[in-house]
Amino acid sequence: MSNRAPAVQARDLTKTYPGGVTALRGMDLTVESGTVFGLLGPNGAGKSTTVKILTTLARPDSGTATVAGHDVLDHPDRVRRAIGVVAQKSGADPVATGRENLRLQARLHGLRGAPLRERVDALLDRFRLTDAADRQVRGYSGGMLRRLDVALGLVHRPEVLFLDEPTTGLDPEARAAMWDEIARLAGEEGLTVLLTTHHLEEADRLAAHIAVVDRGRVVVQGTPHALKGELRGDAVHMELREPVGEAGRTLLSGALTALPGVYEAFFDGRRVSVRAEDGAAAVPALLAALERAGAGVASATVARPSLDDVYLRYVGRRYAEAEAEAAATDGTAGLTLAGGAR
Structure with a gap:
């Protein structure tokens, strides 16, 4: 510095x-x-x-x-x-x-x-x-x-x-x-x-x-x-076959975070994102926990934490969701001046 x-x-x-x-x-x-x-x-x-x-x-x-x-x-x-x-x-x-x-x-x-x-x-x-x-x-x-x-x-x-x-x-x-x-x-x-x-x-x-x-x-x-380093482990993103309501999200979140080595769980429509110590190893257990809770999974991916995951953790919704929210409202006007300020 x-x-x-x-x-x-x-x-x-x-x-x-x-x-x-x-x-x-x-x-x-x-x-x-x-x-x-x-x-x-x-x-x-x-x-x-x-x-x-x-x-x-x-x-x-x-x-x-x-x-x-x-x-x-x-x-x-x-x-x-x-x-x-x-x-x-x-x-x-x-x-x-x-x-x-x-x-x-x-x-x-x-x-x-x-x-x-x-x-x-x-x-x-x-x-x-x-x-x-x-x-x-x-x-x-x-x-x-x-x-x-x-x-x-x-x-x-x-x-x-x-x-x-x-x-x-x-x-x-x-x-x-x-x-x-x-x-x-x-x-x-x-x-x-x-x-x-x-x-x-x-x-x-x-x-x-x-x-x-x-x-x-x-x-x-x-x-x-x-x-990104503050988000321990890997990000596991899963797409559910059907969306779930608030009560369902609470149930699924508890089931997922109860698994060893699995941390926070976030829901965005049909998407579920969790952080796991070893994402690839955790996928079978995550899928099984969701199936037991009655939530079928259409797909799952594992990645290192990204700025999108940082945004999700601190804001509580995905970046694309925030952009869509902003597009639906009138944002403040951008700058109208170019070059050196006059």
């Missing part, structure tokens, strides 16, 4: 939007300098609202926050000079070229003459956009546009870069390329990156430290490795 002061620190942030939509219910965050920190949660969990507050685009109802050592409420101008922001929706001018977009962003941050040209050329090269630099942005692929968005956010060499769902809408190849870029920003350049994502794999691969966010609060945080 770094001996420097945290790059981002938030304490007990709350936010309720007009109409009574509560986005944050006491958000606490500490992001160490020079790391990639992941805010992981389904759409509507409060990730984008948190980023809005940290980037001075919204005010909390209560709580405090500092970014790069500056209070977001007392010194918003200082915060804006210290950060770069890449929103979910690109802020690049589609009828301007990539070079023109970068030049405009550089001028907004006070660069002129040779320093401006050098910075723009360096970013075009860094993000492999030199060949497309003088083409209109509306002709860029999704991956090229996202690379340009990140370049715009880095024009003024910020201390902290906020990436709000940076790979949404990208194909697998472009997503993997963006992951490599983000990893290099922290690893080679020492930049602090706060990444919001609803992709489990993205958080697992990129973030040195993650906070799992659900319904406006952090439910657990730590390194992906440590969080």
Whole structure:
């Protein structure tokens, strides 16, 4: 862990939007300098609202926050000079070229003459956009546009870069390329990156430290490795032939956790998930216990614990279920600003 002061620190942030939509219910965050920190949660969990507050685009109802050592409420101008922001929706001018977009962003941050040209050329090269630099942005692929968005956010060499769902809408190849870029920003350049994502794999691969966010609060945080390591043994997932009611789930849970070497049991519709000391060895006993209790099993799989299992343990429902829940309601709006905060 770094001996420097945290790059981002938030304490007990709350936010309720007009109409009574509560986005944050006491958000606490500490992001160490020079790391990639992941805010992981389904759409509507409060990730984008948190980023809005940290980037001075919204005010909390209560709580405090500092970014790069500056209070977001007392010194918003200082915060804006210290950060770069890449929103979910690109802020690049589609009828301007990539070079023109970068030049405009550089001028907004006070660069002129040779320093401006050098910075723009360096970013075009860094993000492999030199060949497309003088083409209109509306002709860029999704991956090229996202690379340009990140370049715009880095024009003024910020201390902290906020990436709000940076790979949404990208194909697998472009997503993997963006992951490599983000990893290099922290690893080679020492930049602090706060990444919001609803992709489990993205958080697992990129973030040195993650906070799992659900319904406006952090439910657990730590390194992906440590969080998965807290779940002893293997994850065994079984699909029942028929769903069971509340009374049935209580009965089945008791039958399963009574088996030697079997820990917590969770139910999600017809899916049953348990943790076992030795998953493969436990499967026959688990199947037999379910059959004795009158619950037929259609399939069973064994895997090492994943972030989905972490989410299930701490939130009480699967990640896909939380995403479906969020899709059925109106989430808070994402950021509308791209590039360095202005």
